[in-house]
């Protein structure tokens with residue numbers, strides 16, 4: 451049995467065409483069922499639904515053989531024990547610093563002020579500001595990051611941005627683009643050895659589908 455860990459929503463939806471290219475069709479719709487294990491048209495391939503931030507853990511410890519997760523999640527989690535063969539170019543966005551539109555970020559940085567930064571991405575934020583030589587107090591949040599500068603909890607946030615609509619709706623502006631994010635295929639290294647043929651087949655089919663997309 452090959453187990454693939456996915457998170458519901460964007461990653462699940464954008465993975466379906468890649469799975470199809472590998473001859474795998476998921477037989478259940480996660481939006482219509484509460485099931486966490488989904489069968490596919492291949493009797494020896496199943497999909498498990500986990501929180502996006504849990505995908506690396508499932509794959510690292512062998513709860514799943516493969517998984518798909520954002521570069522953001524991998525950087526926060528650390529890639530220990532994970533083989534990362536492919537950038538799947540899905541769920542694309544960027545990770546940025548944003549502040550209230552009336553906050554003078556440039557002069558706060560120039561003056562060497564200590565910035566209060568709220569984020570889910572503490573490791574990424576710490577490394578980014580350390581490289582710039584900016585002193586920060588990091589405040590770990592699990593969601594609704596945009597609220598932090600609006601309520602005075604923080605001066606800035608580090609968060610994922612796609613269209614920028616969420617920032618705009620909350621009178622926040624993007625002041626730094628930290629990095630581009632997309633989702634990666636991650637593989638348990640022991641599984642790669644033990645189940646080499648079926649796992650290679652999936653990796654190769656994904657790679658071929660990506661190459662075809664790139665040509666189109």
Ligand code: AMP
Nearest residue numbers: 541542543610611612613614615616617
């Ligand atoms: P947007 O309004 O399109 O800029 O989207 C921003 C919101 O969607 C933020 O709350 C982000 O955390 C979330 N978001 C954007 N892109 C992604 C992604 N690829 N994966 C997960 N969350 C995302």
